[in-house]
Amino acid sequence: MNKTEYLKSLSNELGHMPYGDVKDIIQSIEEHFDEGLGEGRSEEEIAASLGDPKELAAEFKDGVKFNQIMKKRKRLKDYAGPDGRGRIFVILFNAFVGIECWLLLLAAIIAAFCFLAADLAFIGLIVAGLITGTLTEFMVPFIFLILTLACVAVFLVALLILGIKYYAKGLKSYIRWNKNIWNYGLGED
Amino acid sequence: MEKKDIKTLITGAIALFLACFLGIITLVLFAIKLGGKAMEYDWEGAFGQVTEQVEDSLGT
Numbered sequence: 001m002n003k004t005e006y007l008k009s010l011s012n013e014l015g016h017m018p019y020g021d022v023k024d025i026i027q028s029i030e031e032h033f034d035e036g037l038g039e040g041r042s043e044e045e046i047a048a049s050l051g052d053p054k055e056l057a058a059e060f061k062d063g064v065k066f067n068q069i070m071k072k073r074k075r076l077k078d079y080a081g082p083d084g085r086g087r088i089f090v091i092l093f094n095a096f097v098g099i100e101c102w103l104l105l106l107a108a109i110i111a112a113f114c115f116l117a118a119d120l121a122f123i124g125l126i127v128a129g130l131i132t133g134t135l136t137e138f139m140v141p142f143i144f145l146i147l148t149l150a151c152v153a154v155f156l157v158a159l160l161i162l163g164i165k166y167y168a169k170g171l172k173s174y175i176r177w178n179k180n181i182w183n184y185g186l187g188e189d
Numbered sequence: 190m191e192k193k194d195i196k197t198l199i200t201g202a203i204a205l206f207l208a209c210f211l212g213i214i215t216l217v218l219f220a221i222k223l224g225g226k227a228m229e230y231d232w233e234g235a236f237g238q239v240t241e242q243v244e245d246s247l248g249t
Contacts, residue, residue: 152208158200165194
């Protein structure tokens with residue numbers, strides 16, 4: 001497959017991605033071809049080193065950047081079996097740092113959730129007190145307290161939405177990073 | 190960071206600011222109310238009663 005055929009096939013596979021992203025990807029692949037041609041490699045060789053356009057497009061669709069894909073390809077090419085150092089690093093790092101940090105963050109999310117529940121329960125109690133007439137003497141301050149607690153609840157909800165989303169994202173990347181080191185060693189990067 | 194996340198972040202920041210602002214107002218309102226109650230309270234009567242009780246218990 002030559003450069004034109006490869007680019008055509010890749011852009012077909014990338015069809016559903018936003019136009020700007022496809023343009024950037026095609027540009028980076030063209031640059032990669034130009035660099036390879038400058039080093040004296042043929043278009044077919046470069047296309048073969050990039051792999052199947054369908055697989056490459058799938059990686060781009062997963063949000064992986066071109067330089068990351070190329071690093072992965074290089075690592076796979078240079079792969080010479082499992083690296084003991086990498087595996088020891090993964091075990092020790094997780095035993096003393098990794099798992100503890102993730103558990104601490106999880107505890108923070110659970111704590112925020114509990115705070116939110118307590119906050120809502122407190123609002124409920126004050127509203128019930130105001131309705132039944134037990135708190136009528138301090139009506140105005142308690143109304144302000146309800147408003148304050150409602151704002152705290154909104155803040156906690158925003159914090160939880162972002163916290164859970166980025167916790168899941170971060171954990172996914174962290175597991176991928178661990179898997180990479182476990183399989184391919186510490187590497188140079 | 191996505192646009193949606195930035196919106197959530199801004200909402201959270203505004204809510205936190207409002208919570209602090211309203212929290213201070215709430216504290217001031219409670220202080221005024223409780224201060225008023227404390228002013229109305231019959232401290233002399235209450236202390237006088239305690240003094241009498243102490244004196245009775247001491248037998249003076």
